[in-house]
Amino acid sequence: xxxxxxxxxxxxxxxxxxxxxxxxxxxxxxxxxxxxxxxxxxxxxxxxxxxxxxxxxxxxxxxxxxxxxxxxxxxxxxxxxxxxxxxxxxxxxxxxxxxxxxxxxxxxxxxxxxxxxxxxxxxxxxxxxxxxxxxxxxxxxxxxxxxxxxxxxxxxxxxxxxxxxxxxxxxxxxxxxxxxxxxxxxxxxxxxxxxxxxxxxxxxxxxxxxxxxxxxxxxxxxxxxxxxxxxxxxxxxxxxxxxxxxx
Amino acid sequence: xxxxxxxxxxxxxxxxxxxxxxxxxxxxxxxxxxxxxxxxxxxxxxxxxxxxxxxxxxxxxxxxxxxxxxxxxxxxxxxxxxxxxxxxxxxxxxxxxxxxxxxxxxxxxxxxxxxxxxxxxxxxxxxxxxxxxxxxxxxxxxxxxxxxxxxxxxxxxxxxxxxxxxxxxxxxxxxxxxxxxxxxxxxxxxxxxxxxxxxxxxxxxxxxxxxxxxxxxxxxxxxxxxxxxxxxxxxxxxxxxxxxxxxxxxxxxxxxxxxxxxxxxxxxxxxxxxxxxxxxxxxxxxxxxxxxxxxxxxxxxxxxxx
Numbered sequence: 001x002x003x004x005x006x007x008x009x010x011x012x013x014x015x016x017x018x019x020x021x022x023x024x025x026x027x028x029x030x031x032x033x034x035x036x037x038x039x040x041x042x043x044x045x046x047x048x049x050x051x052x053x054x055x056x057x058x059x060x061x062x063x064x065x066x067x068x069x070x071x072x073x074x075x076x077x078x079x080x081x082x083x084x085x086x087x088x089x090x091x092x093x094x095x096x097x098x099x100x101x102x103x104x105x106x107x108x109x110x111x112x113x114x115x116x117x118x119x120x121x122x123x124x125x126x127x128x129x130x131x132x133x134x135x136x137x138x139x140x141x142x143x144x145x146x147x148x149x150x151x152x153x154x155x156x157x158x159x160x161x162x163x164x165x166x167x168x169x170x171x172x173x174x175x176x177x178x179x180x181x182x183x184x185x186x187x188x189x190x191x192x193x194x195x196x197x198x199x200x201x202x203x204x205x206x207x208x209x210x211x212x213x214x215x216x217x218x219x220x221x222x223x224x225x226x227x228x229x230x231x232x233x234x235x236x237x238x239x240x241x242x243x244x245x246x247x
Numbered sequence: 248x249x250x251x252x253x254x255x256x257x258x259x260x261x262x263x264x265x266x267x268x269x270x271x272x273x274x275x276x277x278x279x280x281x282x283x284x285x286x287x288x289x290x291x292x293x294x295x296x297x298x299x300x301x302x303x304x305x306x307x308x309x310x311x312x313x314x315x316x317x318x319x320x321x322x323x324x325x326x327x328x329x330x331x332x333x334x335x336x337x338x339x340x341x342x343x344x345x346x347x348x349x350x351x352x353x354x355x356x357x358x359x360x361x362x363x364x365x366x367x368x369x370x371x372x373x374x375x376x377x378x379x380x381x382x383x384x385x386x387x388x389x390x391x392x393x394x395x396x397x398x399x400x401x402x403x404x405x406x407x408x409x410x411x412x413x414x415x416x417x418x419x420x421x422x423x424x425x426x427x428x429x430x431x432x433x434x435x436x437x438x439x440x441x442x443x444x445x446x447x448x449x450x451x452x453x454x455x456x457x458x459x460x461x462x463x464x465x466x467x468x469x470x471x472x473x474x475x476x477x478x479x480x481x482x483x484x485x486x487x488x489x490x491x492x493x494x495x496x497x498x499x500x501x502x503x504x505x506x507x508x509x510x511x512x513x514x515x516x517x518x519x520x521x522x523x524x525x526x527x528x529x530x531x532x533x534x535x536x537x538x539x540x541x542x543x544x545x546x547x548x549x550x551x552x553x
Contacts, residue, residue, distance in 0.1 A: 027519075032314040032467040032495070035519055077282070077521065207309050209316055209518040212281075214274035216320045217309035228302060229323070 021083025088115025097181025125161025200241030258435025269514030290344030315466030361407030400432025481507025497530025
């Protein structure tokens with residue numbers, strides 16, 4: 001799994017308050033370049049005091065993070081934002097693409113720990129088998145039904161993960177679909193939810209400077225394309241699929 | 248030794264210390280309450296308010312650049328009525344000065360804002376953002392024309408009972424000229440600098456990184472420019488100058504005070520470290536104590552040239 005890292009941080013306060021779908025703002029460098037903290041979703045909590053992040057090296061900030069060694073100190077704030085909300089009354093499907101799989105692992109564990117939905121299905125997508133790394137195995141180890149899709153067909157179905165929805169979601173059940181991944185994947189998931197009458201929850205990504213609702217950088221348009229923008233850091237990152245304009 | 252006296256006067260407005268937060272980087276104060284004890288700050292300058300709510304620009308609105316960031320938020324704000332009804336009840340209780348940044352597209356809009364806000368309890372001053380285009384005058388920014396800068400300052404001062412600070416744009420050929428115009432218009436202080444106009448391009452897609460194409464540069468990258476302008480303006484006007492631009496540390500704040508700023512505003516640093524403003528207050532206090540200075544005023548304008 002090249003360029004993909006797990007970072008485990010001892011942070012008791014964040015661990016105690018974290019909910020699946022929430023994120024933290026991580027300082028990657030103590031100097032001025034890169035300047036801004038990086039928003040990273042919570043991959044899982046471990047015990048009472050550890051929080052784990054899963055990220056891919058995509059630029060300067062994440063490269064610096066990846067170069068950290070055990071025992072170093074890190075400045076981070078969180079948990080931030082508004083996460084997934086599942087009650088367990090409906091069947092649940094988790095749909096993750098690429099690094100968007102990261103927060104769904106936390107969600108899967110919480111669902112299994114706190115609710116007993118009629119059914120729980122996990123659909124994971126990546127460009128190639130290598131990009132998944134150990135993630136499919138991690139989900140299967142939880143005991144949840146997991147189906148895979150890759151863009152190049154190297155593992156699981158050949159195609160996009162959103163295409164698996166109709167195949168694997170029984171029509172006689174009511175579903176909540178929780179999705180995180182690239183925008184086109186989320187758009188396809190939102191589209192299916194609307195057509196099938198499923199409840200859709202999507203976790204969005206946006207450039208943000210502060211993560212706490214002050215910079216207003218992370219704006220996304222509302223479905224009705226009017227009124228104030230939604231802000232990913234505060235109103236999200238998890239939104240109802242029908243709240244968002246899928247442009 | 249007794250605690251050093253950190254008080255400064257911005258015209259008729261007395262601050263308990265010279266550290267303010269820059270408009271647009273501190274929300275409406277409440278966003279930072281989990282990180283900062285707002286009571287310790289010299290004051291909070293809230294997000295710019297217009298008469299009607301503004302939606303702001305389409306995304307992407309921000310991009311990180313070397314030691315800084317570009318933003319094109321587009322002055323998104325809740326508008327005057329909601330600011331008064333939803334944000335002021337909280338701000339009244341924070342135990343420090345509340346300065347409201349105002350913006351408009353016409354002289355009348357600035358006047359109305361000044362007048363209405365003067366009637367609201369709990370506001371200590373106005374900071375007038377003159378970087379907006381004057382719609383009636385063909386969209387030329389108030390802040391780039393000395394006559395228009397003076398007119399807008401005069402309009403707000405005439406209709407408001409609050410101390411008026413005029414926030415200057417650095418995107419002009421001679422910022423001292425605009426500062427003098429604001430002084431002539433009746434401003435009790437000027438604050439500078441607002442962001443510098445900049446741009447970034449994604450070379451893969453060949454598209455601008457901001458939907459608005461251009462945006463305002465802020466952060467440590469602009470500090471030397473801001474410091475130079477503050478130093479120039481401090482010599483050009485008699486009213487107090489508030490220094491803004493890339494202030495991230497106590498050291499940065501001291502540089503601005505030495506250059507002649509009576510107070511400073513912490514901006515982009517709030518995003519990087521939400522506790523930055525309060526840490527700078529503590530840092531200035533420690534600096535005075537360590538150097539056996541009893542008053543912050545002993546630092547202001549203390550630059551030695553020869």
